[in-house]
Amino acid sequence: MRMQPLLNSRQMREADRRTIENGTPGFTLMLRAGEAAADAACRMLPQAGRVLVLCGPGNNGGDGFVAARILADRGHRVTVAAMKPVADLSGDAAEAGHLWGEAVCPLAAADPAGADLVVDALFGTGLARDLQGEVVEAIARVNGAGRPVLAIDVPSGIDADTGLVRGAAVKAERTVTFACRKPGHLLYPGRAHAGAVEVADIGVSCMGLDGPAVHANGPEIWLPAFPRIDPAGHKYDRGHALVLSGGPGHTGAARLAARGALRAGAGLVSVVTSARALAVNAAHLTAIMMRVCDDPDEFSDLLTDDRFNALALGPALGVGEATRRWVEAALEADRATVLDADALTSFSGMAEGFAALARAPREHPVVLTPHEGELRRLLAGPGEVSAEAREIAGRPSKLDRAVGLAAFANAIVVLKGADTVVASPEGSAVINENGSPYLGTAGSGDVLGGIVAGLMAQGMPGFEAAACAVWMHAEAGARFGPGLIAEDIPEGLPAVLRDLLG
Ligand SMILES: NC(=O)C1=CN([C@@H]2O[C@H](COP(=O)(O)OP(=O)(O)OC[C@H]3O[C@@H](n4cnc5c(N)ncnc54)[C@H](O)[C@@H]3O)[C@@H](O)[C@H]2O)[C@@H](O)CC1
Ligand SMILES: Nc1ncnc2c1ncn2[C@@H]1O[C@H](COP(=O)(O)OP(=O)(O)O)[C@@H](O)[C@H]1O
Ligand SMILES: [K+]
Structure with missing residues (x-):
């Protein structure tokens, strides 16, 4: 039995930073995260099907672009809808957008009802304020469509530190998160939005970080x-x-x-x-x-x-x-x-x-x-x-x-x-x-x-x-x-x- 630390978003950023400093490029982590998400998606959709991937403006969106590429390569019919055109992305997310390399439709045009699976890569641990406008509408369409949803890292709109809904939040059937779970996966309403949570090892260690020591009880x-x-x-x-x-x-x-x-x-x-x-x-x-x-x-x-x-x-x-x-x-x-x-x-x-x-x-x-x-x-x-x-x-x-x-x-x-x-x-x-x-x-x-x-x-x-x-x-x-x-x-x-x- 191992202790299960729950890192908040600041600690998670610190864990990522240390891993990158120790020689693993951020984009490598993103490739691993996207692959873990694609694997989880394939378990939810074992036959080739229609997958809608919703990508946000940051690295969570980057994970989504990577997952979209892998899912398309594995034979799924993938549509990507993003909050920003790939040309407007920066850093690792921009690289992931280029890796996707196919058409991207605006978020307003996303049609979750027409998908067999929705992959939610709008926001992760970087959510910094309440959601507004077209994202709220898109999330309402996703939740209303009743299709299975896989959230990457955190259901978008859930605060990873508190489990609270920031304006609106995706309701996922499953969530794939990285390195360890976050408090928002266990605290309601986040727990209900996340569904079953699986943790993928992407080579980031959760140990030895400063700040509050929060664990899952066991x-x-x-x-x-x-x-x-x-x-x-x-x-x-x-x-x-x-x-x-x-x-x-x-x-x-x-x-x-x-x-x-x-x-x-x-x-x-x-x-x-x-x-x-x-x-x-x-x-x-x-x-x-x-x-x-x-x-x-x-x-x-x-x-x-x-x-x-x-x-x-x-x-x-x-x-x-x-x-x-x-x-x-x-x-x-x-x-x-x-x-x-x-x-x-x-x-x-x-x-x-x-x-x-x-x-x-x-x-x-x-x-x-x-x-x-x-x-x-x-x-x-x-x-x-x-x-x-x-x-x-x-x-x-x-x-x-x-x-x-x-x-x-x-x-x-x-x-x-x-x-x-x-x-x-x-x-x-x-x-x-x-x-x-x-x-x-x-x-x-x-x-x-x-x-x-x-x-x-x-x-x-x-x-x-x-x-x-x-x-x-x-x-x-x-x-x-x-x-x-x-x-x-x-x-x-x-x-x-x-x-x-x-
Ligand atoms: N190297 C890393 O740090 C890794 C990060 N990973 C992924 O990166 C995510 C964190 O990435 P980021 O820190 O870029 O954060 P996010 O991708 O969660 O979101 C940050 C972006 O959204 C904007 N934003 C925040 N709140 C908003 C709001 N209410 N309305 C509109 N825009 C808003 C920010 O200005 C920023 O552009 C993780 O959840 C995980 O999915 C993984 O790729 C693994 C490696
Ligand atoms: N939905 C729930 N899931 C898990 N545990 C619950 C739930 N609702 C209540 N509990 C637990 O039941 C107990 C209720 O305690 P309390 O509120 O003091 O009620 P009472 O005064 O009737 O004994 C607490 O331990 C609480 O954690
Ligand atoms: K997400």
Whole structure:
């Protein structure tokens, strides 16, 4: 298993530049890229057919001209429509245009409906602003034609760094990209526009580049840090996680999280409940134990016992002053701590105060697991919030929001969704991709928080625990598929763990 770096467009340019400096001409790279694209096109269209290649004004267009030449040489009937005449191109793209050597029609004359395959080589990593005018119209015709589309490098109009649509974007069935994938292939809506993404090796290395370290989430990131079971060990070696329960009528979320923690391998898990909610919790718990705490002071007293080494709080706790006090007690106790849901929303409009609590010097990690709404409420109010917090909430890129909150609160952030981002305060991040929309079900996030706590209870470092929990949670959900409810996710973990641990 190899790490899968996701390079942004600046890093990709740097990688290209280094390769060229080391002696491989840019045009050679373009020939390899165009050939990889032609190979991918032939797999989509195994018989000779009508191919429309749309070429933009830069090197992405250059790749398109090369692919067009190879496809024509292999017997396809190729039409090239370009934004600029070949005479107006420069550099490697001009050379590629000359290599094509046949007629080029203006983009406005392109007829995607008459093609068996459309190859999209309008824009790649050089997209610098929103698309306008005739390109937008051409993209609308491509998307409306319903023909299979192969995108070269990035579906045109998708920002390779953010996955956002810049004005309009091609919807591709497949994308062939070079050297490694880009964040925009994994972040929505880019992921949906890219379709199946294949990576072609064109001799450019993705390693050793400056800037943010962003990877696709997978076992290679965190399996080496996964807690190994000691044959001579006992349950206390695997930690004791505490999950806070809401009051009577709001207890299910904590039990879901507790079950996640226990299935993730924590040696012991207890639900911390008020006396009033004890009976209902007791009626539903067996392997999971209970501790009664009626207020945050009692919780602080409980936490003088250092065997309780991981905490999860937030789901169904209620929004307001009382929950803020529980959070303060938890953070003061300096345990590996997961803050989710109401533990975050209770600080709505108090981002600075929250960050001050989380940033206080501590030994053990804090993991925040907001969805987008919780992040926005925490950082952008309602209420008085600093310009810094508001700026983070307003960042267009999900990756940048997650990294921003992580740095702001000095915490690990799991920004949930179909493209969950896990970010560290130091700026590294992973983007998850093995989930399923069936995971969007009541209580699913509660289970996730519990899994994170259960892994940290076993001593797994915060970032690895968060990334591992996100992946295992997604994997359990995706394997179950239709009909998934939150209760199924912890029960799916043993099979996932067996496959991971052998
Ligand atoms: N040597 C290299 O750098 C290699 C690059 N390759 C290809 O080159 C691509 C990157 O090439 P470029 O950096 O030339 O970038 P692109 O070809 O993605 O686009 C850049 C061109 O589009 C213009 N442009 C940007 N945004 C626009 C907008 N909204 N509306 C109209 N015009 C706009 C720019 O002014 C520039 O002329 C990659 O995606 C990849 O396909 C490959 O050939 C492999 C090697
Ligand atoms: N379309 C999707 N694809 C993959 N995972 C998803 C999707 N929608 C939601 N999820 C996952 O489901 C979980 C939902 O958590 P959350 O929003 O907190 O819901 P709840 O509060 O109901 O538990 C998160 O882990 C999220 O990443
Ligand atoms: K493209």
